[in-house]
Amino acid sequence: MRSVLLAAVLTSPAAAQPVLEARAKGVAVASGTAAQLSARVATSRVVIENPFLDGRAKAYEAFPAAPLLDALYGRGWREVDGGEVTFKASDGYEAHVAAAKLAAGGAWLAFRDHDRAPRWEPVGKRAVDPGPFFLVWEGGKTPEKGYAWPWQVVALDTARFEDVYPGLAPRGVKGDSPEARGYKLFRLDCVKCHGLDQEGGKVGPDLNSPQSVTEYRPKDQLKAFIRKPSSFRFGQMPDHESLSDKDLEDLWRYLKLKAGQRQKSW
């Protein structure tokens, strides 16, 4: 009897469904498949102008992000000052989204492609499969406007950025200094893929250890690379052509400062 039951569990389709894990400071606090979560939060068919499909309208079945986060965490995630929700992808990519943006509405966590289910229409230049969970936004909230669209999401985390990456903050500088502005830009545009001293995203190389990029790359070349890596080599780093000369100087100043604040010698 027992083995029959076990076999039934192992072969049931529900067992194969991907799970979304909700963590708080790295500790799992809740989890569920899309079907399990939809018993707690009503889902909707949403039609989204998808910047990763050249702006074409696309229908997804999705959870409204804020009510889903309420169900997973209680309302506390909304109230942490400077709070962020981290969306973790299966390949190690991390997107940090301000809780205030998510709470303001218009964010949806899609779990099914209405035209292609059970498959997904591939998105982006590299034609990736965005499932099992894909954060999408209504109302023209595109990545260019500072809204992240992480795909292949498997886990969420609600710790504050400084709790997760205590070593990244610039020490000994004022809040309005070039280094502090560079840190803000780094958080917004870079940390999802890059770390310093192994703190941060892992898609691209560590920019501080064992050597800082400011130590082995000439300043002007480094700035030109950050703005337009595609003009140097074919790679995975996106261009950042909207960064101004001042932004690039601020980023360089931040990276230079952190070269002198390395957390350990490697």
Ligand code: HEC
């Ligand atoms: C989507 C992921 C992604 C983002 C976002 C990203 N990078 Fe990169 N970056 C990469 C990858 C992957 C590489 C290595 C491949 C390559 O060099 O083409 C790289 C390479 C680099 C290099 C060259 C390192 C070396 O020594 O060759 C620098 C410098 C760099 N990134 C800085 C930045 C900065 C600063 C930002 C933010 C403005 C940023 N990157 C945003 C993925 C990313």
